[in-house]
Amino acid sequence: xxxxxxxxxxxxxxxxxxxxxxxxxxxxxxxxxxxxxxxxxxxxxxxxxxxxxxxxxxxxxxxxxxxxxxxxxxxxxxxxxxxxxxx
Amino acid sequence: xxxxxxxxxxxxxxxxxxxxxxxxxxxxxxxxxxxxxxxxxxxxxxxxxxxxxxxxxxxxxxxxxxxxxxxxxxxxxxxxxxxxxxxxxxxxxxxxxxxxxxxxxxxxxxxxxxxxxxxxxxxxxxxxxxxxxxxxxxxxxxxxxxxxxxxxxxxxxxxxxxxxxxxxxxxxxxxxxxxxxxxxxxxxxxxxxxxxxxxxxxxxxxxxxxxxxxxxxxxxxxxxxxxxxxxxxxxxxxxxxxxxxxxxxxxxxxxxxxxxxxxxxxxxxxxxxxxxxxxxxxxxxxxxxxxxxxxxxxxxxxxxxxxxxxxxxxxxxxxxxxxxxxxxxxxxxxxxxxxxxxxxxxxxxxxxxxxxxxxxxxxxxxxxxxxxxxxxxxxxxxxxxxxxxxxxxxxxxxxxxxxxxxxxxxxxxxxxxxxxxxxxxxxxxxxxxxxxxxxxxxxxxxxxxxxxxxxxxxxxxxxxxxxxxxxxxxxxxxxxxxxxxxxxxxxxxxxxxxxxxxxxxxxxxxxxxxxxxxxxxxxxxxxxxxxxxxxxxxxxxxxxxxxxxxxxxxxxxxxxxxxxxxxxxxxxxxx
Numbered sequence: 293x294x295x296x297x298x299x300x301x302x303x304x305x306x307x308x309x310x311x312x313x314x315x316x317x318x319x320x321x322x323x324x325x326x327x328x329x330x331x332x333x334x335x336x337x338x339x340x341x342x343x344x345x346x347x348x349x350x351x352x353x354x355x356x357x358x359x360x361x362x363x364x365x366x367x368x369x370x371x372x373x374x375x376x377x378x379x
Numbered sequence: 380x381x382x383x384x385x386x387x388x389x390x391x392x393x394x395x396x397x398x399x400x401x402x403x404x405x406x407x408x409x410x411x412x413x414x415x416x417x418x419x420x421x422x423x424x425x426x427x428x429x430x431x432x433x434x435x436x437x438x439x440x441x442x443x444x445x446x447x448x449x450x451x452x453x454x455x456x457x458x459x460x461x462x463x464x465x466x467x468x469x470x471x472x473x474x475x476x477x478x479x480x481x482x483x484x485x486x487x488x489x490x491x492x493x494x495x496x497x498x499x500x501x502x503x504x505x506x507x508x509x510x511x512x513x514x515x516x517x518x519x520x521x522x523x524x525x526x527x528x529x530x531x532x533x534x535x536x537x538x539x540x541x542x543x544x545x546x547x548x549x550x551x552x553x554x555x556x557x558x559x560x561x562x563x564x565x566x567x568x569x570x571x572x573x574x575x576x577x578x579x580x581x582x583x584x585x586x587x588x589x590x591x592x593x594x595x596x597x598x599x600x601x602x603x604x605x606x607x608x609x610x611x612x613x614x615x616x617x618x619x620x621x622x623x624x625x626x627x628x629x630x631x632x633x634x635x636x637x638x639x640x641x642x643x644x645x646x647x648x649x650x651x652x653x654x655x656x657x658x659x660x661x662x663x664x665x666x667x668x669x670x671x672x673x674x675x676x677x678x679x680x681x682x683x684x685x686x687x688x689x690x691x692x693x694x695x696x697x698x699x700x701x702x703x704x705x706x707x708x709x710x711x712x713x714x715x716x717x718x719x720x721x722x723x724x725x726x727x728x729x730x731x732x733x734x735x736x737x738x739x740x741x742x743x744x745x746x747x748x749x750x751x752x753x754x755x756x757x758x759x760x761x762x763x764x765x766x767x768x769x770x771x772x773x774x775x776x777x778x779x780x781x782x783x784x785x786x787x788x789x790x791x792x793x794x795x796x797x798x799x800x801x802x803x804x805x806x807x808x809x810x811x812x813x814x815x816x817x818x819x820x821x822x823x824x825x826x827x828x829x830x831x832x833x834x835x836x837x838x839x840x841x842x843x844x845x846x847x848x849x850x851x852x853x854x855x856x857x858x859x860x861x862x863x864x865x866x867x868x869x870x871x872x873x874x875x876x877x878x879x880x881x882x883x884x885x886x887x888x889x890x891x892x893x894x895x896x897x898x899x900x901x902x903x904x905x906x907x908x909x910x911x912x913x914x915x916x917x918x919x920x921x922x923x924x925x926x927x928x929x930x931x932x933x934x935x936x937x938x939x940x941x942x943x944x945x946x947x948x949x950x951x952x953x954x
Contacts, residue, residue, distance in 0.1 A: 301764075302703075303700060308510070309453050309457065312453075312460045337465055343507050344492070344496070346504050349700045350700065
């Protein structure tokens with residue numbers, strides 16, 4: 293398993309657009325991807341699941357990937373979050 | 380024609396539409412919750428409906444993104460992602476596999492999300508509840524086959540009145556024939572609102588009972604600026620609105636030309652054009668309205684209507700949000716500006732005989748250092764996320780500025796010890812809104828990092844007039860020679876000391892003030908978001924030379940009235 297903590301910098305937090313981008317990009321990997329926010333774990337491949345986490349601008353989230361392509365998935369997540377989801 | 384009637388709703392798409400009502404009848408989305416015997420067949424029925432929804436919504440999103448607004452298209456694509464979400468679809472499939480019909484399975488899962496999202500006290504998250512509602516309604520109408528109403532072939536000058544518009548209704552909407560949209564339900568980001576904004580159709584939502592009260596063919600005015608719906612207007616009202624409509628159309632066409640452009644005078648001098656906001660969320664709106672930064676973030680509004688003061692973390696999240704929204708420019712946060720005109724029990728502010736001359740703003744803050752320090756610490760912590768400036772209200776002398784700077788230096792030391800990051804070069808400026816500060820502007824300019832002229836209070840204090848008192852409000856004007864002289868002096872003193880000076884009162888957006896402000900060399904304007912484009916256009920019409928010429932004459936005039944008439948006449952000429 294690999295993991296890393298990020299600060300969400302997009303002004304609206306992880307919302308429809310940003311969460312949608314994250315979920316669909318993470319869906320391309322075979323490993324499990326979880327977001328841990330305030331001690332709760334959410335499925336990062338599910339937009340609806342991410343939305344229920346109600347992650348706001350400035351919040352810290354931990355991304356955990358485990359499985360075959362975990363390293364690739366984590367670095368993709370890192371790219372997305374740090375570029376503020378500009379694809 | 381029926382009797383004139385006015386209804387109220389929420390304006391979600393600008394403009395004024397005048398036309399004839401087309402009422403989309405209420406369609407029942409109720410279904411019989413039946414047990415399913417052939418599960419495979421039911422799953423296929425669900426998947427086919429989902430595919431149809433996806434195809435249709437995608438087509439609409441393409442159309443919208445290509446036409447006008449990328450952002451609106453993205454919200455629609457979000458709806459597709461929601462329905463096809465692995466978690467959501469697996470929950471629905473699980474229910475169907477247990478023998479529940481597709482309609483019930485869909486409603487069940489959607490409702491659980493709607494409950495989760497609407498129970499969160501956060502505007503964005505509750506908008507997501509509206510999104511799921513939208514998805515649910517369109518899917519139900521596909522599953523139940525009750526989707527025949529099309530808005531495609533409506534006659535010109537139609538105002539669509541409906542309970543709510545779903546993607547299926549609008550898939551072939553014709554923006555040219557539809558001049559207004561009125562719905563009973565929906566939110567700012569629901570399907571109806573998105574379509575309306577994307578197609579530039581004036582729209583009002585949340586109009587209770589509209590689909591019942593309005594009849595096909597009723598003459599309707601949709602005021603997408605105020606949220607009023609006028610049914611069967613009399614000729615006078617109609618005439619007024621036709622006038623409003625044409626001036627709105629003319630102006631919005633012209634103003635759009637200034638969107639995304641820098642703010643420059645006719646002779647190429649760049650000015651800053653910032654926004655005034657009262658809540659962190661408004662920073663996003665300021666951006667949408669093309670503001671270049673935040674020139675005044677009033678923080679007191681966020682202290683009202685609550686039982687206890689906002690915590691440092693709470694404030695930190697507001698300031699950080701604003702800073703991140705304008706990371707490339709700057710956000711000027713005004714510290715708590717509050718006094719005895721508002722009763723806030725937890726702040727221990729006493730009712731005073733003369734609240735405007737009493738213990739308010741920086742005076743209060745220096746007496747209640749705990750509250751002040753909490754705010755300053757939150758601001759400092761947020762300052763690493765963008766470019767934040769601190770602005771002190773109601774300063775009357777250098778000692779107040781020094782006292783605040785001392786507190787800030789102290790907090791910086793604490794933060795350093797705790798290794799908490801902040802922007803060490805954060806600027807500390809002052810509002811110039813009292814005659815004392817204006818008269819001592821030269822002294823203050825030596826110790827402040829910037830000035831911002833707060834004209835609303837500066838006028839009231841200079842003219843000794845309460846603008847809310849109708850007996851004396853005639854004295855309230857930024858064009859009084861006393862106010863003009865004061866502003867001139869403030870700007871000169873700032874520039875002599877080499878610091879920038881902005882204006883954040885209403886006068887900053889007043890076209891009559893512009894020749895004065897351009898001639899005096901004001902560096903920045905901070906206006907409410909809806910005035911950004913207008914102000915940018917107005918600034919583009921002036922250059923220093925022509926403004927100087929007019930101002931030379933203005934300075935010779937002795938009364939407010941003469942000055943007003945003179946500038947008005949000049950404005951007519953430059954048009």
